[in-house]
Amino acid sequence: MPGIFINGEPVDTGEHRTVLQVALANGFYVPHFCWHPELSIVGNCRVCLVEQEGRGVGIACNMPVYEGLSIQTDSEPVRVQRKAMLEFILLNHPVDCGICDKAGECTLQDYHYTYNGETARSHDPKLRSTKFFPLSERIILDNERCILCSRCVRFTREISKSNVLGMEQRGDSMLVRPVEDRTLDDDPYSDNVIDICPVGALLSCSFQYQARVWYLEPTPSVCPGCARGCTVNLWHRKPEWRLNALDRRENTRILRVTPLENPRVNGPWICNKGRDLGALIDRPRADRALLKGRRVSTKEAIDAARELILEAKSAVALVSSWGSNEELRAFRNALGDTFTCFVKSDSEPAENEVVEDDLLIRADKNPNTRGAQSLFGTDAPKFAEDTDLILIWGEGVDFGSLPRGVTVLFLGYWLLPENGHAEVFIPISVQTERRGHYTNFEGVVSAFEPCQPRPDGVIDAETLFPLLAAPPGSPA
Amino acid sequence: MPGRKVLMDFEVTADSHTLAAYRARGGYEALAKALSTMQPREVTQEIVDSGLQGRGGAAFPAGRKWQGIDPDDGQPHYLIANADEGEPGTFKDRWVLEYNPHALLESMLVSAYALGVRHCFVYIRGEYDMPWRRLDAAVEEAYAAGLFGENILDSGFSCDLFVFRGAGAYVCGEASSLLGSIEGTRAYPRNRPPRMTVRGLYQAPTVVNNVETLSTIAWIIRNGAAAFREIGTEKSPGTRLISVSGHIRKPGVYEVELGYSWARFLHEDCGGLLCNKALKAVIPGGISSQVLTGKDAKVLTAGEVEGLTLDHEKLRSAGSSLGSGGMIVIAEGTCMVRLLQIMLRFYHHESCGQCTPCREGTGWMHRVIDRIVAGEGRPEDIDTLYYVARFNDGTTICGLGDAAGYAATAMLDNFRDEFEYFIEHKRSKHGGNLECQGSS
Numbered sequence: 001m002p003g004i005f006i007n008g009e010p011v012d013t014g015e016h017r018t019v020l021q022v023a024l025a026n027g028f029y030v031p032h033f034c035w036h037p038e039l040s041i042v043g044n045c046r047v048c049l050v051e052q053e054g055r056g057v058g059i060a061c062n063m064p065v066y067e068g069l070s071i072q073t074d075s076e077p078v079r080v081q082r083k084a085m086l087e088f089i090l091l092n093h094p095v096d097c098g099i100c101d102k103a104g105e106c107t108l109q110d111y112h113y114t115y116n117g118e119t120a121r122s123h124d125p126k127l128r129s130t131k132f133f134p135l136s137e138r139i140i141l142d143n144e145r146c147i148l149c150s151r152c153v154r155f156t157r158e159i160s161k162s163n164v165l166g167m168e169q170r171g172d173s174m175l176v177r178p179v180e181d182r183t184l185d186d187d188p189y190s191d192n193v194i195d196i197c198p199v200g201a202l203l204s205c206s207f208q209y210q211a212r213v214w215y216l217e218p219t220p221s222v223c224p225g226c227a228r229g230c231t232v233n234l235w236h237r238k239p240e241w242r243l244n245a246l247d248r249r250e251n252t253r254i255l256r257v258t259p260l261e262n263p264r265v266n267g268p269w270i271c272n273k274g275r276d277l278g279a280l281i282d283r284p285r286a287d288r289a290l291l292k293g294r295r296v297s298t299k300e301a302i303d304a305a306r307e308l309i310l311e312a313k314s315a316v317a318l319v320s321s322w323g324s325n326e327e328l329r330a331f332r333n334a335l336g337d338t339f340t341c342f343v344k345s346d347s348e349p350a351e352n353e354v355v356e357d358d359l360l361i362r363a364d365k366n367p368n369t370r371g372a373q374s375l376f377g378t379d380a381p382k383f384a385e386d387t388d389l390i391l392i393w394g395e396g397v398d399f400g401s402l403p404r405g406v407t408v409l410f411l412g413y414w415l416l417p418e419n420g421h422a423e424v425f426i427p428i429s430v431q432t433e434r435r436g437h438y439t440n441f442e443g444v445v446s447a448f449e450p451c452q453p454r455p456d457g458v459i460d461a462e463t464l465f466p467l468l469a470a471p472p473g474s475p476a
Numbered sequence: 477m478p479g480r481k482v483l484m485d486f487e488v489t490a491d492s493h494t495l496a497a498y499r500a501r502g503g504y505e506a507l508a509k510a511l512s513t514m515q516p517r518e519v520t521q522e523i524v525d526s527g528l529q530g531r532g533g534a535a536f537p538a539g540r541k542w543q544g545i546d547p548d549d550g551q552p553h554y555l556i557a558n559a560d561e562g563e564p565g566t567f568k569d570r571w572v573l574e575y576n577p578h579a580l581l582e583s584m585l586v587s588a589y590a591l592g593v594r595h596c597f598v599y600i601r602g603e604y605d606m607p608w609r610r611l612d613a614a615v616e617e618a619y620a621a622g623l624f625g626e627n628i629l630d631s632g633f634s635c636d637l638f639v640f641r642g643a644g645a646y647v648c649g650e651a652s653s654l655l656g657s658i659e660g661t662r663a664y665p666r667n668r669p670p671r672m673t674v675r676g677l678y679q680a681p682t683v684v685n686n687v688e689t690l691s692t693i694a695w696i697i698r699n700g701a702a703a704f705r706e707i708g709t710e711k712s713p714g715t716r717l718i719s720v721s722g723h724i725r726k727p728g729v730y731e732v733e734l735g736y737s738w739a740r741f742l743h744e745d746c747g748g749l750l751c752n753k754a755l756k757a758v759i760p761g762g763i764s765s766q767v768l769t770g771k772d773a774k775v776l777t778a779g780e781v782e783g784l785t786l787d788h789e790k791l792r793s794a795g796s797s798l799g800s801g802g803m804i805v806i807a808e809g810t811c812m813v814r815l816l817q818i819m820l821r822f823y824h825h826e827s828c829g830q831c832t833p834c835r836e837g838t839g840w841m842h843r844v845i846d847r848i849v850a851g852e853g854r855p856e857d858i859d860t861l862y863y864v865a866r867f868n869d870g871t872t873i874c875g876l877g878d879a880a881g882y883a884a885t886a887m888l889d890n891f892r893d894e895f896e897y898f899i900e901h902k903r904s905k906h907g908g909n910l911e912c913q914g915s916s
Contacts, residue, residue, distance in 0.1 A: 043667045044830045046871055056870075062667045084867035088836040121860060124843045148829065167662060167829075170645070172839040174829035 002067035007074070013065045020048050020060035028073050031082070031111050033089075033198045034149035035061040038268060039158055045149050047085050047111070051075045079115070086116040092127040092172060093199075094144045102200030104213040108147065127172060135165075136184035138191060138205055138272065143175050146201035152176060152193035159269065160359065162187035176201075188354045188361065191275045195258055195268075204275075207256045215241040219451035220260055222438050223274040224322055224367035224431060228360050229440030230266035230274055233258045234432065234451050252452045254278035254432070264444050271361055273353070284415040286427040287455040293420030298459055299476045305409050305424045306472040309338060312389035312407075318344040319376050320394030321366035324436025325445065327461045328368070331393070332375050334469035339391060342381035343372040346396035362441060371439035392422075393461070411461065428461045429454050436462075478745050479733025480707050482695050482715045483688070488575050493610055495617040498578035504623065506697040510586045511631040514697075516547045519590035523693065526701035527713045532558060532686035533761065533800040535712075535788050538693075544673030545681050547592030554682040555593040556658070557584060557690050559600040559607070560642050560649040563762035564822060566802030568717035569687035571729040573600070573607035576691065577614035581637070583693035585623065588635045591683055596637045598687075599654050602644045612639055646826035650874045651684035652676070653828070664830045665874030688717050688801070708734035712787040716801050722759075723750045723807035723912040734787040741786060742805065750912040753807035755781060757890070760791060761799015763819050763883060809913070811906040812891040813898045816884065817845045818910075823880035834877030837868045841884055849908075853899035861888060 004011055004019075006028050016022045018041070023030045033045035043062045050060040053070040057077050072078065090112065097103040129143035153165045153176060164187050166179040184190040194202045218233035235256045237243070242251045257277045259270040289301030296304075309315065317339035319331060332341075347365040349355045356363040383390070383403050390402060391409045399418050402408065410422035419425040433454040437445050454460070467476050486492060486501050498504070510519050524539030545553055557580060561569045572580055584596050600608050615637055618624050626634045640658055642648045648657045652666035655677045666672075676682025692714060696704045708714045712734040718741075721727045725747030732741060742748070742755070749755060758781055784790055791797050806815070824842035829835045841864050844857050865881035865888075872878065888895060897905040 041667065042830075043873060044832065046832045059667075062669070064669060081867065081871065084863075085832055085871070088832050088840075088867070091836045091840055121863070122840065123854070124840075124847065127839070147832075148835065169829070170647075171824060171827040171829045172835050174835070 002065055002069070004065050004067070004069040004071065006071045008070075017064060018061060019050060019063040019065055019069070019071055022065055023050070023060060023071070023073060030060050030073055031107075031115060032061060033107060033147060034151060036151055036154075036196055039151060039154045039196075042150055042154070045085070045089070045147070047082060047089075049078045049082050049085070051078050057081050083116045083118075086111055087118075087121065089147050090116075090120065091122060092144070093147065094126065096145070097200075100145065100200040101203050101208055101210075101213075102145075102197075106200055107198035129173075129175070133177075134183075135178060135202070136187075136190055138275075139184055139194060140203050140205060140208070141176060142201050142203065145199050146176055147199055148174055148176070149198060150176075151196045151198070152202060155193050155196060156184075156187060156190075160187050160189040160192070162189075164190075165193075188271050188273070188357070189269060189359065191272050192259070192269050204256065206275075210255050211237065216255060218258070218260075219432075219449050221277075221431070221448040221451070222367060222446045223257075223270060223277060224280075224438070225271070225273045225277070225365065226360075227362040227364035227366060227369055227441035228266060229367050229438050229444070229446055230270045230360060231260040231262040231446050232270055232274055232277065233260045234277070236451055254281060254451070262446070265440060265442075265446065266360055269360065271354075271359075273361075281430060281432050281452075285430075285455055285458070286412060286415045286419055286425070287457040289427060289457065290419055290422070290425040292423060298426065298457060301424050301426050302464070302467050302476040303472055305426065305468055306470065306474075308389055308407055308409055308423060309335075309468060310472060312338075314384055314386045315339045315389040315391065316381070316383055316387050317341045317391040318381055318393060318397060319372055320344070320346055321369040321372045322346045322394050322431075323368060323372060323461060324431075324434070324448075325368070325371045325439060326436050327465070328372050328375050330462045330465045334465040335391075336375075338469070340384075341376040342379060343369065343376050344381055344394075344396055345369070346394045348396070364441065367440070368438040370441055370443065371437075371445075374439070393428075411464070426464065427458045428464060429458050433458070434460050434462070478730060478736045478741055479715065481731050482692055482704075482707065483572060483576055483579060483717060484731040486576075493575050493577060493614070495578055495614070495621060498576075498582075502698065503578055503694075504582050506694040507582050507585050507589075507623070508629060510589055510697050511629055511633055516590045516592060519586060519697065520547075522697060522701050523590070526696045526704040527711075528689065528692060528696065528704070529712065529714075529788065530686055531688035531692075531716065531801065533563070533797075535797065538685060538689050541673065541683060541685070542587075542591060544671065545591050545683060547590065549681075552595075552678075552680045553591050553593045554677040554680055555584060555588050555591055555596045556651075556654065556677065556682060556684045557596070557598045557687050558649065558651060558654060558684050559598055559604070559611075559687045560654060561604070561687075561800075562601055562644075562646040562649045562826075563800045563802050564819075565721055565759060565804040566719055566762040566800045567721075568719040568729050568801045570604060570607050571717060571719075572687050572691050573604065574610050577611045578618070579691040579694055580611075580687055581614055581618050581623070583690045584637065585628065585635055586693050586697050587683070587685070587690060589633055593683075594635060596635060597658060597677075598637065598639045599642060599648070599658060600639060601642045601648070608639070608641060615639060645828070646822075647828040647874070647876060650876065653874065654684065655682065662828075664828055665876075667873055686800075709785075709787045709789070711789050716786065716798060718786070718798075718801045718803050720746050720803045720805065722803075722805035723753060723810070724748075724805045725750060732786055736786045738781050738784040738786050742781070746805075749805065749807050751807070753809060753912060755805070756808045756810055757806040757812075759802075759804040759806070761797050762802035763804070763822070763879070807912050809906050809909055811904040811908050811910065812887055812894050813845070813904060814849060814908055814910055816887045817842075817849050819883045819887075820845050820880065823876065823883070827876060827880075831872040831877065833868050833871045834880065837864045837877065838880045840864050841880065848895070848898055851902035853895075853902070855896075855899060857899060858888060858892065858895055 032048040048060045051072040133141040156165045168175045168177045216235045217238045223230045261268045408422040432452045528538045529535040653663045657663040820842045824838040827838045865884040868877040868881035
């Protein structure tokens with residue numbers, strides 16, 4: 001672990017091997033475009049400049065550290081050359097920030113204001129290139145904005161290993177393109193290239209022109225798409241920027257999902273399924289309790305459920321593997337002795353979905369199977385001859401597969417026909433309406449926070465279970 | 477003729493390039509000598525002692541490069557002859573490949589022995605058809621004679637050679653970019669560190685030498701380092717192949733002993749300038765050079781050429797270098813603005829696009845000079861060219877960006893009045909001439 005000096009301060013390099021890593025780890029910011037901690041070093045943007053004592057200005061991303069190395073990150077030669085590099089990058093950049101979705105979180109924009117800030121020296125027309133080139137159903141590419149840092153190309157080669165993207169042409173006509181006749185649709189991780197793009201060249205079709213990012217804020221959450229349990233940020237409008245003219249739901253809608261970096265689970269990546277979490281949540285909600293298909297108040301429904309539980313001779317519960325650790329504990333504490341409990345799989349792989357791979361995606365498409373099984377065992381659901389009550393918590397049960405003549409108590413989220421087939425249906429809150437924790441398949445526990453209001457008539461499962469355990473007629 | 481010879485020491489006939497003719501003039505003796513009487517390290521030491529400098533452009537001592545490789549470290553090593561001679565004005569390696577290919581092959585065998593190399597490559601540019609056919613025929617002859625393959629000359633030393641044809645990108649002449657081309661990836665120059673002698677082709681230690689550099693090795697081993705040192709000057713021993721083109725009566729490839737008088741070379745050996753014009757400038761070593769580290773593309777004006785000798789130190793002190801040996805002679809009456817336009821168009825076209833300053837800068841300079849030539853120049857354009865050139869210098873991975881910058885600064889430094897004239901009067905001071913007009 002050699003000791004080096006940055007701006008005159010002694011710095012311990014730790015495990016890092018290049019000057020850029022050491023500088024960033026120790027709080028000396030060195031601007032960079034092409035360098036990414038998870039990708040190989042290419043050194044092509046030429047912006048991460050530092051001055052090495054006695055050897056002049058060079059790029060920090062490929063500068064090895066050695067004992068006694070002395071570095072200046074913001075000396076005059078560095079500033080001058082860095083400014084020139086930014087001017088080169090902007091030479092053929094359209095600077096259409098006003099209509100660019102990246103504006104507000106664009107590295108080029110930030111660096112320009114921080115390190116350059118001047119108007120263009122060139123009066124020659126800028127080079128034109130392709131705009132709105134579709135890379136897949138999900139992603140469009142704006143070649144004019146592209147600064148050719150090659151992060152996206154390296155991502156598909158080194159991380160997702162789909163090898164879809166490459167470079168065409170050379171010099172200032174160079175273009176990022178899918179190789180031969182392939183598209184990014186082949187890559188279940190393709191949307192990560194939107195995040196790692198330092199400029200607004202790669203854009204999400206679903207997020208395009210939806211909102212300026214400075215009106216949005218992220219809520220940390222966990223992707224329920226599979227047992228990996230990637231931590232994500234759910235982006236929605238800031239409360240202070242609420243638009244009263246819009247449909248109320250627009251103000252709380254999840255506009256995009258980005259990875260929340262977590263070295264223990266998903267690193268800086270998530271899969272495309274996780275990006276579509278907003279659509280998963282944005283389905284019609286059930287917000288009224290039902291008694292034999294008839295709308296009733298939640299209180300009435302709870303009372304009816306208490307009667308059913310009290311009368312049951314042999315009751316089975318199908319516990320949700322989408323329940324949070326808190327809800328699962330509440331269920332065991334309140335109803336664990338009343339019911340014979342089995343953990344069910346709420347969600348199975350969809351058609352055409354990638355079932356499992358080496359990077360993130362797991363075959364088990366439920367977020368908390370491990371947490372549920374640690375409380376209720378791993379046995380597959382089975383029904384005894386005399387079973388007369390089945391409590392179904394969450395999705396994934398075909399009512400037709402249940403034994404004939406049993407009474408069904410259903411706790412669900414969505415507006416579905418089978419809600420009315422249950423004896424009692426009680427709507428419970430979804431993940432974005434409550435806080436909680438999931439335990440992923442490796443035992444890592446991640447927290448999620450609420451970002452949407454719970455509709456009237458919907459009750460948190462954690463609150464509901466103790467109420468169900470109480471005798472009929474108790475307050476609800 | 478300009479001094480003693482190393483590579484052109486025979487008369488070119490219809491079959492002087494064949495193995496039989498090469499053997500008749502002492503060919504493959506150096507290989508036999510090295511394999512039977514010398515240890516690999518002794519061969520390398522001989523090259524170090526000879527003071528041989530790289531002929532590709534940077535004039536880096538060949539022996540020092542070789543010392544970066546430990547022949548006994550148990551790793552595979554590779555040796556590559558860089559025959560991707562793409563530098564405008566340079567065609568000297570073409571002569572070697574066409575007329576003396578066995579000198580290259582023998583030298584590569586000796587070098588492979590010295591460096592512990594099992595597989596050698598010749599990376600030849602795709603446009604070279606005749607040189608490729610001659611080289612390919614020579615390789616076949618050598619294989620048939622047992623000079624390549626297993627157990628060469630019963631010494632236990634084995635070596636194979638592959639001829640790899642490039643696809644015509646200028647940047648592939650840059651040694652590390654050439655490796656990418658052979659590996660089948662995009663031909664991008666690579667960041668140093670690591671140096672190629674640490675991690676090169678297929679991540680193994682690799683030596684890339686110019687064809688002319690390598691071809692000289694056999695002569696040095698056959699005649700000894702001391703004999704080589706007697707040729708040329710003290711600091712630049714040996715000879716250079718110089719390819720002369722431009723406004724000159726007898727263009728072609730000449731072998732020149734280093735230290736030879738430049739004026740004598742131009743006016744006597746090459747027959748003087750076309751149309752009896754006066755000399756305006758000389759681009760001494762290709763418009764940049766393949767390795768592109770010195771101020772290679774600096775243009776020398778007529779006054780500077782008089783009294784100069786052809787060797788590395790003298791040219792370096794004059795602010796230029798012998799580069800890749802591609803000498804372009806420019807006569808009085810040539811429009812330097814249009815000449816620079818051609819040079820900048822070349823760099824713009826050939827920039828690989830990897831690093832920002834060269835990708836954007838070469839295009840920027842090209843557009844500015846195009847506008848000047850179209851009569852739409854602005855007075856501030858000269859400063860813009862200087863600015864772009866300054867930040868192309870030393871800011872890129874390889875030297876192509878530097879070279880484009882040198883080309884512009886050298887022209888502007890020496891012929892600023894022509895540029896100012898063009899911008900002010902919207903026409904060339906010399907009628908836009910690039911060709912030599914008048915009776916020759």
